[in-house]
């Protein structure tokens with residue numbers, strides 16, 4: 001029984017995309033050249049947001065624990081890695097072309113659209129023959145398997161160089177370097193290796209903005225264990241993912257924890273949970289958690305000839321470690337964090353009794369791209385001087401934006417739109433009472449704080 005998943009407003013995506021372009025969070029890639037299909041650039045606020053999410057993930061999954069270490073492996077690896085992992089043979093999507101209009105589709109997506117049983121995502125689907133082109137109703141070609149890895153070559157001459165691939169996931173680096181890291185860090189099982197980095201997939205049909213793109217970042221963790229008691233470890237990581245999502249402000253009613261049934265799981269996995277989110281375009285995957293048994297290390301040991309076993313120092317038992325793998329996309333994390341943060345509400349204006357609509361991104365404070373905005377009430381020198389020096393002092397500790405243009409009301413709205421938790425206003429009273437106004441983004445309450453104390457006051461809000 002599926003629980004009730006609360007749908008998001010269908011036009012939320014359009015509103016958010018418009019805001020992100022307008023305010024420089026996320027902009028179309030290569031736009032002055034007419035763009036490149038589904039490539040997106042993160043502008044100043046988007047890049048800061050992404051950085052804050054990376055940092056929070058690192059703290060949540062790595063540095064706040066004593067059993068996980070971080071690594072950063074190469075994007076281009078020896079091609080035999082992908083032979084061992086199965087990506088060369090199996091990392092494919094079923095592809096069909098329309099014979100009439102020549103458009104290209106993913107066969108499983110067409111089946112999904114027809115609400116037929118899609119089967120496992122990467123498996124050859126059935127019953128596709130009765131499907132016609134959704135654009136022109138023309139006949140479709142046979143299903144062909146299309147490998148999603150980007151191919152390139154090492155060396156100056158393409159023809160004679162060795163064929164290599166841009167990594168489609170980070171996990172491989174954690175497996176190939178498992179023994180080296182385990183030994184150099186003197187780690188005992190259970191322990192994990194984590195990595196955040198770019199991966200590349202030549203998707204047939206990317207789409208839904210930053211939901212599915214051809215390059216993206218994965219935040220992945222391989223947790224190496226003895227197979228005995230894997231169920232407990234799995235539940236522990238499921239709990240960690242839940243508390244992580246909570247820390248991003250993701251509401252439980254938008255989430256669905258999808259237990260993947262035996263037939264739909266990868267053959268080596270004993271349990272897989274897809275963490276799905278109810279995007280404005282439907283309930284789709286956000287994260288994954290899988291118990292992968294000893295498949296990965298065994299495959300790499302077999303293909304490379306290296307010994308990837310581990311000997312327990314207490315029991316002296318030698319075995320190939322099993323892994324539980326939480327895998328999280330950074331751009332999808334940005335997307336859900338923004339969808340959850342987006343609010344429109346009626347707010348009072350400077351005029352007595354009047355209200356207007358404000359758009360506010362209610363990010364959890366620690367994720368907000370700008371932490372404090374410093375706003376002099378007017379461009380008079382006696383206000384700008386102390387405002388600029390306060391901003392400079394605050395910059396030693398926090399991420400600060402200084403803005404002196406337009407009315408104070410407009411400037412508050414601009415900071416609301418980018419999710420700045422605190423605005424500090426220096427006004428004409430400041431000269432007399434040596435105090436400033438601190439405005440809270442969510443409550444819009446204003447508090448008078450002594451100028452000598454305001455730096456400490458704001459630092460405390462973020463500690």
Ligand SMILES: [Zn+2]
Nearest residue numbers: 098101133136
């Ligand atoms: Zn067609």
